[in-house]
Amino acid sequence: xxxxxxxxxxxxxxxxxxxxxxxxxxxxxxxxxxxxxxxxxxxxxxxxxxxxxxxxxxxxxxxxxxxxxxxxxxxxxxxxxxxxxxxxxxxxxxxxxxxxxxxxxxxxxxxxxxxxxxxxxxxxxxxxxxxxxxxxxxxxxxxxxxxxxxxxxxxxxxxxxxxxxxxxxxxxxxxxxxxxxxxxxxxxxxxxxxxxxxxxxxxxxxxxxxxxxxxxxxxxxxxxxxxxxxxxxxxxxxxxxxxxxxxxxxxxxxxxxxxxxxxx
Amino acid sequence: xxxxxxxxxxxxxxxxxxxxxxxxxxxxxxxxxxxxxxxxxxxxxxxxxxxxxxxxxxxxxxxxxxxxxxxxxxxxxxxxxxxxxxxxxxxxxxxxxxxxxxxxxxxxxxxxxxxxxxxxxxxxxxxxxxxxxxxxxxxxxxxxxxxxxxxxxxxxxxxxxxxxxxxxxxxxxxxxxxxxxxxxxxxxxxxxxxxxxxxxxxxxxxxxxxxxxxxxxxxxxxxxxxxxxxxxxxxxxxxxxxxxxxxxxxxxxxxxxxxxxxxxxxxxxxxxxxxxxxxxxxxxxxxxxxxxxxxxxxxxxxxxxxxxxxxxxxxxxxxxxxxxxxxxxxxxxxxxxxxxxxxxxxxxxxxxxxxxxxxxxxxxxxxxxxxxxxxxxxxxxxxxxxxxxxxxxxxxxxxxxxxxxxxxxxxxxxxxxxxxxx
Ligand SMILES: Nc1ncnc2c1ncn2[C@@H]1O[C@H](COP(=O)(O)OP(=O)(O)OP(=O)(O)O)[C@@H](O)[C@H]1O
Ligand SMILES: [Mg+2]
Numbered sequence: 069x070x071x072x073x074x075x076x077x078x079x080x081x082x083x084x085x086x087x088x089x090x091x092x093x094x095x096x097x098x099x100x101x102x103x104x105x106x107x108x109x110x111x112x113x114x115x116x117x118x119x120x121x122x123x124x125x126x127x128x129x130x131x132x133x134x135x136x137x138x139x140x141x142x143x144x145x146x147x148x149x150x151x152x153x154x155x156x157x158x159x160x161x162x163x164x165x166x167x168x169x170x171x172x173x174x175x176x177x178x179x180x181x182x183x184x185x186x187x188x189x190x191x192x193x194x195x196x197x198x199x200x201x202x203x204x205x206x207x208x209x210x211x212x213x214x215x216x217x218x219x220x221x222x223x224x225x226x227x228x229x230x231x232x233x234x235x236x237x238x239x240x241x242x243x244x245x246x247x248x249x250x251x252x253x254x255x256x257x258x259x260x261x262x263x264x265x266x267x268x269x270x271x272x273x274x275x276x277x278x279x280x281x282x283x284x285x286x287x288x289x290x291x292x293x294x295x296x297x298x299x300x301x302x303x304x305x306x307x308x309x310x311x312x313x314x315x316x317x318x319x320x321x322x323x324x325x326x327x328x329x330x331x332x
Numbered sequence: 333x334x335x336x337x338x339x340x341x342x343x344x345x346x347x348x349x350x351x352x353x354x355x356x357x358x359x360x361x362x363x364x365x366x367x368x369x370x371x372x373x374x375x376x377x378x379x380x381x382x383x384x385x386x387x388x389x390x391x392x393x394x395x396x397x398x399x400x401x402x403x404x405x406x407x408x409x410x411x412x413x414x415x416x417x418x419x420x421x422x423x424x425x426x427x428x429x430x431x432x433x434x435x436x437x438x439x440x441x442x443x444x445x446x447x448x449x450x451x452x453x454x455x456x457x458x459x460x461x462x463x464x465x466x467x468x469x470x471x472x473x474x475x476x477x478x479x480x481x482x483x484x485x486x487x488x489x490x491x492x493x494x495x496x497x498x499x500x501x502x503x504x505x506x507x508x509x510x511x512x513x514x515x516x517x518x519x520x521x522x523x524x525x526x527x528x529x530x531x532x533x534x535x536x537x538x539x540x541x542x543x544x545x546x547x548x549x550x551x552x553x554x555x556x557x558x559x560x561x562x563x564x565x566x567x568x569x570x571x572x573x574x575x576x577x578x579x580x581x582x583x584x585x586x587x588x589x590x591x592x593x594x595x596x597x598x599x600x601x602x603x604x605x606x607x608x609x610x611x612x613x614x615x616x617x618x619x620x621x622x623x624x625x626x627x628x629x630x631x632x633x634x635x636x637x638x639x640x641x642x643x644x645x646x647x648x649x650x651x652x653x654x655x656x657x658x659x660x661x662x663x664x665x666x667x668x669x670x671x672x673x674x675x676x677x678x679x680x681x682x683x684x685x686x687x688x689x690x691x692x693x694x695x696x697x698x699x700x701x702x703x704x705x706x707x708x709x710x711x712x713x714x715x716x717x718x719x720x721x722x723x724x725x726x727x728x729x730x731x732x733x734x735x736x737x738x739x740x741x742x743x744x745x746x747x748x749x750x751x752x753x754x
Contacts, residue, residue: 185637
């Protein structure tokens with residue numbers, strides 16, 4: 069894990085963002101959901117994506133992840149324009165998504181969930197030993213200590229542990245960009261803290277991270293960059309240190325900060 | 333998600349195989365069962381009770397060697413169909429037409445074998461191919477069009493009865509004259525071969541599990557304690573010896589006229605299917621995907637699993653295995669009629685899978701469940717027949733047993749949800 073982390077840290081080119089979106093448009097029939105979105109995500113940073121309900125956050129990340137394709141706009145990954153039409157394209161680029169509902173199989177254990185759809189095989193058969201070892205190494209690499217056994221069924225895990233499994237799954241592969249949709253929404257204080265630490269650790273190991281959250285405390289705790297969506301438009305992408313919580317609230321609710329104008 | 337509110341520390345239950353002594357193994361097993369993970373335990377206990385009750389009520393007929401062998405041949409078809417159904421049930425779907433799929437496949441086989449004078453090999457091929465075709469049609473309608481499997485297979489249930497009538501003709505039958513086919517349910521293995529297979533089975537199990545444990549120990553992974561391994565292997569050996577020993581005794585009513593002993597051939601078919609299908613389900617990525625789709629289809633889809641293919645292939649497998657079940661039915665009756673695979677066949681098969689511990693809610697179950705449940709169903713039918721009960725009473729009792737099994741399933745699910753186990 070440490071080896072891959074340093075590889076990742078070395079990889080990102082200076083200044084050039086890992087992901088660059090320009091002028092993204094997306095409509096569902098007559099509903100124009102995304103109206104010219106620009107977004108930069110740098111490797112090694114947490115970019116928070118905030119906005120009110122229905123602002124288009126989930127629609128945006130689903131497009132990035134290839135669940136549906138954008139109607140228009142530039143999608144540049146690692147300096148190269150790419151086309152992402154399905155989840156396979158996205159994971160081929162190293163983009164992993166941890167969905168709001170986690171998408172774990174309760175009837176399978178931690179190892180099986182982490183390798184779901186990408187099982188390691190040995191002579192055509194499941195290589196349980198190798199998967200178990202790598203699952204453990206990955207969890208250890210993320211300093212996850214709350215799981216006693218990787219052979220526990222996911223149904224018996226707490227919300228924070230489930231979130232941990234989902235996040236660990238996203239970094240098992242040579243991922244470059246991890247997208248987290250409200251990872252702390254259902255968690256208590258202690259578990260939120262743990263998940264946020266984990267999110268920070270992902271970025272520190274050199275990955276690009278997009279964090280969707282409605283909780284500005286969380287955002288200010290871990291984010292480097294804050295991008296605000298308002299009715300399908302990107303009204304601001306600013307450094308965390310350049311704004312106050314109140315300004316962000318104003319951006320989210322009205323689309324502007326009035327006099328101070330922190331938008332970029 | 334009830335677990336969300338729980339404190340962090342005791343969230344992970346102790347692994348069953350962390351215990352290294354008898355007491356510990358027992359305690360962790362009890363904890364597992366208490367937590368709602370009952371597996372095939374209710375079925376095994378129920379089976380024991382039934383066997384004891386019938387043995388007391390009908391000591392000379394029920395426990396006779398002849399009846400024991402008879403029981404195996406009686407249960408073979410339903411058990412085989414149930415094994416295929418497990419795959420569909422694991423998805424949370426149902427196949428109501430599996431019985432008549434078997435019947436139709438047997439009818440096609442009869443036509444190929446009797447009317448076109450083909451040998452057993454071509455005939456069996458035609459039988460299984462019929463299953464594949466039917467399974468493909470059902471699977472495409474369910475997986476591709478998204479019609480509920482209940483409706484699709486209900487339609488197939490009706491439609492296939494019609495197909496059978498068309499093939500066989502009303503009131504007609506197609507005889508199964510082929511000796512090789514009849515031998516499946518009429519003949520037995522030579523005694524020595526029965527013992528050889530039993531030895532191979534036990535030694536094979538012992539070696540495979542021992543090597544796996546050794547490998548995991550070396551890799552520093554959790555492994556089954558040697559004691560537990562010894563208990564399991566020993567139990568398997570004892571069961572195998574009792575089984576083969578009893579079946580190797582002379583059971584003919586008139587040995588001078590015709591000797592009758594050895595493991596029935598149909599049992600080899602059941603064991604062979606059990607091994608192959610369990611291996612497929614437990615050790616292949618495809619098998620893992622079946623569980624994933626049954627547990628959370630949306631999660632499986634997002635993980636890049638081809639959900640449609642998994643569903644389609646399960647229906648194809650179910651129908652193909654049902655075709656083999658139909659073959660066994662026809663072989664036992666020496667003919668195929670429009671009723672083959674009808675009546676209670678399908679309900680007994682679904683009952684067998686559920687009684688064995690396969691969940692109707694999907695995501696939970698094993699192929700061996702079908703064998704255990706199939707035995708329960710067969711013992712009820714057989715034992716109550718020996719008690720001279722009317723068929724009506726047998727149906728009522730079997731129906732009640734199925735209800736009990738479904739309740740155990742539902743209750744253990746609730747318990748599992750409450751205790752956080754799946
Ligand atoms: N498949 C769809 N068809 C039609 N409209 C859609 C579809 N998906 C999303 N929308 C619309 O797009 C808008 C943005 O939805 P989206 O889910 O992206 O919001 P969000 O920012 O993620 O909100 P929340 O914070 O509640 O998760 C909403 O008005 C929604 O109704
Ligand atoms: Mg959303």
